[in-house]
Amino acid sequence: MNPDLPQDHPRNIIPELCRLYYSNGWMPGSGGSLSIKYGEEIYITPSGVQKERIQPEDLFVQTVEGEDISGPPSKKALRKSQCSPVFLNIYRLKKPGAVFHLHSKSSVMATLLAEDNTVHLSNLQMIKGIRKWSTGENHKFTDDVSIPIIDNTHREDELVDGMTKAMDNYPDTCAVLVRGHGIYAWGQTWEQTKLVCESYDYLFDIMLQLRTAGVREIRHT
Amino acid sequence: MNPDLPQDHPRNIIPELCRLYYSNGWMPGSGGSLSIKYGEEIYITPSGVQKERIQPEDLFVQTVEGEDISGPPSKKALRKSQCSPVFLNIYRLKKPGAVFHLHSKSSVMATLLAEDNTVHLSNLQMIKGIRKWSTGENHKFTDDVSIPIIDNTHREDELVDGMTKAMDNYPDTCAVLVRGHGIYAWGQTWEQTKLVCESYDYLFDIMLQLRTAGVREIRHT
Amino acid sequence: MNPDLPQDHPRNIIPELCRLYYSNGWMPGSGGSLSIKYGEEIYITPSGVQKERIQPEDLFVQTVEGEDISGPPSKKALRKSQCSPVFLNIYRLKKPGAVFHLHSKSSVMATLLAEDNTVHLSNLQMIKGIRKWSTGENHKFTDDVSIPIIDNTHREDELVDGMTKAMDNYPDTCAVLVRGHGIYAWGQTWEQTKLVCESYDYLFDIMLQLRTAGVREIRHT
Amino acid sequence: MNPDLPQDHPRNIIPELCRLYYSNGWMPGSGGSLSIKYGEEIYITPSGVQKERIQPEDLFVQTVEGEDISGPPSKKALRKSQCSPVFLNIYRLKKPGAVFHLHSKSSVMATLLAEDNTVHLSNLQMIKGIRKWSTGENHKFTDDVSIPIIDNTHREDELVDGMTKAMDNYPDTCAVLVRGHGIYAWGQTWEQTKLVCESYDYLFDIMLQLRTAGVREIRHT
Numbered sequence: 001m002n003p004d005l006p007q008d009h010p011r012n013i014i015p016e017l018c019r020l021y022y023s024n025g026w027m028p029g030s031g032g033s034l035s036i037k038y039g040e041e042i043y044i045t046p047s048g049v050q051k052e053r054i055q056p057e058d059l060f061v062q063t064v065e066g067e068d069i070s071g072p073p074s075k076k077a078l079r080k081s082q083c084s085p086v087f088l089n090i091y092r093l094k095k096p097g098a099v100f101h102l103h104s105k106s107s108v109m110a111t112l113l114a115e116d117n118t119v120h121l122s123n124l125q126m127i128k129g130i131r132k133w134s135t136g137e138n139h140k141f142t143d144d145v146s147i148p149i150i151d152n153t154h155r156e157d158e159l160v161d162g163m164t165k166a167m168d169n170y171p172d173t174c175a176v177l178v179r180g181h182g183i184y185a186w187g188q189t190w191e192q193t194k195l196v197c198e199s200y201d202y203l204f205d206i207m208l209q210l211r212t213a214g215v216r217e218i219r220h221t
Numbered sequence: 222m223n224p225d226l227p228q229d230h231p232r233n234i235i236p237e238l239c240r241l242y243y244s245n246g247w248m249p250g251s252g253g254s255l256s257i258k259y260g261e262e263i264y265i266t267p268s269g270v271q272k273e274r275i276q277p278e279d280l281f282v283q284t285v286e287g288e289d290i291s292g293p294p295s296k297k298a299l300r301k302s303q304c305s306p307v308f309l310n311i312y313r314l315k316k317p318g319a320v321f322h323l324h325s326k327s328s329v330m331a332t333l334l335a336e337d338n339t340v341h342l343s344n345l346q347m348i349k350g351i352r353k354w355s356t357g358e359n360h361k362f363t364d365d366v367s368i369p370i371i372d373n374t375h376r377e378d379e380l381v382d383g384m385t386k387a388m389d390n391y392p393d394t395c396a397v398l399v400r401g402h403g404i405y406a407w408g409q410t411w412e413q414t415k416l417v418c419e420s421y422d423y424l425f426d427i428m429l430q431l432r433t434a435g436v437r438e439i440r441h442t
Numbered sequence: 443m444n445p446d447l448p449q450d451h452p453r454n455i456i457p458e459l460c461r462l463y464y465s466n467g468w469m470p471g472s473g474g475s476l477s478i479k480y481g482e483e484i485y486i487t488p489s490g491v492q493k494e495r496i497q498p499e500d501l502f503v504q505t506v507e508g509e510d511i512s513g514p515p516s517k518k519a520l521r522k523s524q525c526s527p528v529f530l531n532i533y534r535l536k537k538p539g540a541v542f543h544l545h546s547k548s549s550v551m552a553t554l555l556a557e558d559n560t561v562h563l564s565n566l567q568m569i570k571g572i573r574k575w576s577t578g579e580n581h582k583f584t585d586d587v588s589i590p591i592i593d594n595t596h597r598e599d600e601l602v603d604g605m606t607k608a609m610d611n612y613p614d615t616c617a618v619l620v621r622g623h624g625i626y627a628w629g630q631t632w633e634q635t636k637l638v639c640e641s642y643d644y645l646f647d648i649m650l651q652l653r654t655a656g657v658r659e660i661r662h663t
Numbered sequence: 664m665n666p667d668l669p670q671d672h673p674r675n676i677i678p679e680l681c682r683l684y685y686s687n688g689w690m691p692g693s694g695g696s697l698s699i700k701y702g703e704e705i706y707i708t709p710s711g712v713q714k715e716r717i718q719p720e721d722l723f724v725q726t727v728e729g730e731d732i733s734g735p736p737s738k739k740a741l742r743k744s745q746c747s748p749v750f751l752n753i754y755r756l757k758k759p760g761a762v763f764h765l766h767s768k769s770s771v772m773a774t775l776l777a778e779d780n781t782v783h784l785s786n787l788q789m790i791k792g793i794r795k796w797s798t799g800e801n802h803k804f805t806d807d808v809s810i811p812i813i814d815n816t817h818r819e820d821e822l823v824d825g826m827t828k829a830m831d832n833y834p835d836t837c838a839v840l841v842r843g844h845g846i847y848a849w850g851q852t853w854e855q856t857k858l859v860c861e862s863y864d865y866l867f868d869i870m871l872q873l874r875t876a877g878v879r880e881i882r883h884t
Contacts, residue, residue: 028864029861031788050857108869112882123373124401125252154805178788181787181788181804199249205326206326206333212654213334213432215334218401219333344621344622345550345622346473346623350471350472412492416492417471423467427554430551430650431551433654433875434555434654442593566771566843567766567771571692571693633713636713637692637693640692641691644688647768648771648772651772651871652772654875655772655871655874657775657776663814
C-alpha cells in the first residue's frame with residue numbers, strides 16, 4: 001500500500017487483488033495478469049513474478065495505443081506482461097475500465113468440459129451478476145449466457161486475433177475463455193470486473209460439480 | 222468495527238460476518254444479504270456491493286412493518302437490498318432474531334440434485350444443530366429433516382409468495398431453499414442463525430460428496 | 443491468549459486450536475470438542491458455543507475420575523460438554539495426553555463409505571504419522587491400519603460403551619470413528635494428537651478422492 | 664522472521680514457506696521438508712515437527728557433501744530430516760538452488776491414478792511454468808511433460824537409488840514423484856522452486872478433476 005496515493009489507485013488496488021487472487025488459486029505459479037484503466041493510463045502487472053509479492057511501484061503504465069508512460073524501477077529488472085497487447089486490444093474494442101486475466105481452475109475446466117467452442121450457463125441466479133455487454137444491462141437468470149472459447153497459442157500476444165473474432169461473434173459477452181489456459185474478463189470499473197470474475201468462477205464451478213455428480217441439465221422449476 | 226457501539230451490535234456483527242462469508246464463498250460477486258433484529262430495528266445489508274467491504278454505517282434500518290428508520294450516508298449512494306421484503310416477511314411470520322440469505326454453492330447444488338421440491342437429511346449428527354421451528358426443540362439425528370425448495374423469480378421481492386407457502390407447508394423448517402439461487406435461514410439470535418447456516422452448509426456438502434462418490438443411502442447402523 | 447500463563451498451557455492452546463479447526467471446517471456449527479491433560483487436570487471446551495470464539499477462561503477443568511476442579515465464570519452460563527464422559531473414559535483406558543473430538547467431513551465420509559465397521563488404510567506414506575497405540579511405535583506405510591466405526595447414539599455420553607468395546611477390539615488404534623458423526627482421536631501429547639488428526643483427515647480424504655475417481659485399490663508398486 | 668538477517672535468507676524464507684505450505688495442506692501432520700542452498704550452505708528443515716511453527720534457528724545446515732555446518736540449539740532436541748540424503752543427492756546431480764519435498768494430496772493422487780510409472784501432462788498453459796531441466800528452457804504448452812514415479816520405501820533415505828535412476832531416465836524433469844507419498848521438486852532458485860511446485864500442484868489437480876468428471880483426453884483445439 002502506498003499511502004501517498006488514493007486508496008483506490010491502481011497501484012494500491014492491483015497488488016491487493018493479486019494477493020487475494022493468489023490465495024484463491026487464480027494466479028498460481030506467476031500465472032495471470034491484471035490491468036486497470038485510470039484516466040488515460042492503463043496499469044498492468046509485470047511478467048513472470050510471484051503475483052502475491054507485487055508492490056505498487058512494480059506496475060507498467062501504457063496508453064490504450066500501447067505507448068509506454070512509465071515502468072518499474074530498472075534495478076528490479078521486471079519485464080512487461082505478454083498479456084499487454086491482449087489487454088490493450090480489449091480496451092480499444094470494448095472500452096472497459098479494467099481487464100483481468102486469470103488462470104482459475106474453474107475456467108480451465110470449463111474449457112475442457114465444453115463440447116463445442118462455447119460454455120453455456122442458464123437457470124442460475126449468479127448469472128444476474130453478468131453484464132450483457134452490448135446493451136449494458138445485466139442478464140436475467142433464465143438467459144442463455146454464452147462464453148466463447150478460443151484456441152490457445154504459444155505466445156500470449158498471438159491470442160489477439162482469436163480474441164477479436166470471439167468478441168465480434170459474441171457481442172454480449174464480457175469474457176473470453178482460452179482452452180486449457182484461463183479467462184479474460186472485463187467490466188466498466190475494477191469493482192465490476194472483480195464481481196464478474198467471482199460470478200464466472202462460481203458458475204463454472206457449479207457446472208463442474210453438476211457434471212461430476214452426473215447431472216446434465218439444470219431444471220428451471 | 223465501530224468502537225462506540227457494543228461489540229455485538231448489528232453494525233459490528235454484520236460487517237464481520239460478511240467478511241467471513243465472503244471468504245467462505247457464501248457471498249460471492251455481491252450476492253447474498255444479512256439481517257439482524259436489534260430491539261425493534263431490523264439492520265439489513267445494502268444491495269449490489271462487495272460484501273467484504275461493508276462498513277458499520279452502510280446498513281439500512283427498518284421496522285418489521287417495512288418503515289425506514291435510517292440509512293447509510295447519502296453520499297455513498299447505496300441502494301436498499303431487494304431482499305428486504307423477503308426478510309421482513311420472515312420476521313413477521315416466524316419471529317426470528319436474524320435472517321441470512323446466502324448464495325453458498327452447497328445450497329444451490331442441494332436444489333439442483335433434489336428430485337422433488339424437498340431436500341431430505343437424516344442419520345447425520347450435525348442435524349442436531351438444526352431447530353425444529355414449530356416446537357423450539359432441536360432435531361434428533363435420526364429425524365427426517367425436510368427443507369423446502371421454491372422456484373426462483375426474476376426479482377428477489379417476488380419470492381415472498383413462494384416463501385410464505387413453503388413456510389406454511391413446512392412449519393418445522395428454519396430455512397427455505399431457492400432453486401439455482403441459494404438459501405434463506407433464520408434462528409432465535411444471530412448466533413443461532415450463524416450456527417444453523419454452518420450446519421446446513423456442512424450437511425448439503427456431505428450429501429453432494431456422497432452423491433458424487435456413488436452412495437445413495439446413509440446407513441444408520 | 444492469557445499472557446500470565448505459559449504459552450503451551452491448555453487455556454492458551456485450546457482456544458488457538460479451536461480457531462484453527464473452525465477455519466479448517468472441523469468444528470462447524472458449534473460441533474466438536476477438545477481436551478488436554480495438564481498435570482492431573484483435564485481441560486475441556488464448553489458445549490454448544492461458537493468454537494472459534496472460546497476464551498481461556500471458558501474451559502471446564504475435571505479430574506480423570508470426573509470430579510469438577512473449576513469452571514468458567516458463572517455469568518457466562520456455559521454448559522459442560524456432553525463429550526466429557528467420553529473423553530474421561532479414554533483418559534482412563536488409554537492414558538493419553540490429549541483427546542480431540544472433531545466433526546471433520548472427511549471422517550464422516552469415511553464412516554459412510556466403509557462397507558463394514560472398519561476403515562482400512564494402507565500403502566500411503568502419511569500412515570507413518572499414526573501411532574500403533576499398543577506398542578508405542580509408529581506404523582509402517584505398508585501396514586493395514588484399521589480404525590473402528592461405532593454406531594451413533596442420541597446422547598454423546600451414550601457413546602461410552604461402544605467406544606470401550608471398539609478400543610478393546612482394536613488395541614492398536616488411536617482413534618474411534620462414530621457413524622455419520624465424526625472422530626475421537628488421542629495422542630501422548632497435544633502436539634501428537636494434533637498431528638494424528640491431520641494425518642487421519644488427509645488419509646480419509648485421499649480415500650474419498652480415490653473412490654470418487656473410480657479407483658478401488660492402492661498399488662504398492 | 665529474524666530481522667538481523669537479509670529478508671531472503673533461508674532462515675527467513677523457509678519458515679515463511681512452511682507456514683504457507685501448511686495452510687495449503689502440502690505439509691500436513693509434520694510431513695514434507697524444505698531445503699535452500701545459500702552460497703555453499705544447504706539449509707534444511709528438522710524432522711517430525713509441526714512445520715508451521717518452525718523458527719529461523721531450527722534449521723540444520725550442511726554442505727552439499729553432507730558435512731554438518733551447524734544445527735538448532737541443542738536444548739530444542741531437534742532431529743535432522745530423513746530427507747537430507749535425498750536432498751543432497753539432488754543438489755549433487757542437478758545443481759539446483761532449492762529442493763522442496765511436499766506431501767500435497769494432488770501429487771499423491773497423481774501417483775495413484777497413473778497407469779504406469781509416469782504422469783503425462785499436455786495441452787495446459789501452466790506447463791509453460793515448468794523448466795525442461797536438460798536445456799534450461801521452459802516447456803511449450805503442447806509438450807508432453809513426463810514426471811517419473813518411483814516406489815516408496817520404508818525409510819526416506821532409501822529413496823536415493825530410485826531417485827537417481829529416475830533422474831537419469833528423465834533428464835528433462837525437475838520433479839520426481841514417490842508413489843502414495845509425495846513429490847520432490849527443484850529449481851534454479853527458491854523462487855523458481857516455489858513456482859514449479861505451484862504449477863505441478865495445479866496441473867495434477869486439473870488431471871484429477873478431469874478424471875473425476877469422466878474426461879479422458881485434453882483436446883488441443
